[in-house]
Amino acid sequence: MNYRRDHRSSKSALFDDFDKLEGGGLRASSSFSHEIKEHDNDKAIDGLHDRVAFLKRLTGDVHDEVESHNRMLDRMGHGMDATRGIMSGTMDRFKKVFEKKSNRRMCTLVIGFVVAFLIIYYLFRMLRYVRG
Template identity: 70%
Template sequence: MSYRREHRASRTSLFDGLDGLEEGRVRASSSYSHEISEPENDKAMDNLQDRVSLLKRLTGDIHEEVESHNRMLDRMGNNMDASRGVMSVTMDRFKMVFEKKSNSRMCKLVGFFVVLFLTIYFLIR
């Protein structure tokens, strides 16, 4: 409750000197009042215009970057789809090899790979 009273008191003291509109500007208490001259206003508008143009260029650059990343992601997605197709064909071929009933041929193939692996291992070591 005391917080609200303090808040209201500080707010009231802040806006006590506000008299209203005089000659197109707000006149505040004497410690806050100042007039803005026309050259200062033009300078402030020029600064604001420079900032707006900078932000416009920045958003344009961000837009171009996002577009280039979207194109890159589309190409990557297409490449992944193509590789998925190649992998499915390869897996189908492996299934056909493993479904055949020639066990002696499969044993020879597995034995060859084991011997090849061991030979390479001992040569590297």
């Protein structure tokens, strides 16, 4: 019987040691899990940092592009203003020409000759196309 007591005591000691190991294992697993979570958080933070850096570069590029387009539009606006000035000067000259009857007749005569020339030119061109 002494053998059974020793066997039972060694068996209970074995399971007690196993329980201690299992409890320690849980604690180790818990700390390991915590380290894994911290590592995952660090990876996520690094990923967010990379995304923020990318977005910062992207917004900088967009800003540069917008500034470039604004300069181009300003140049176009100044060019349009200059063209508007030239056109208004030309229209003023046409008004002066058409205010007098003699000038109006002269312009009508010139326009008539130009139209007649274009009609004759296209007729001869069509005749050459038909013959050739």
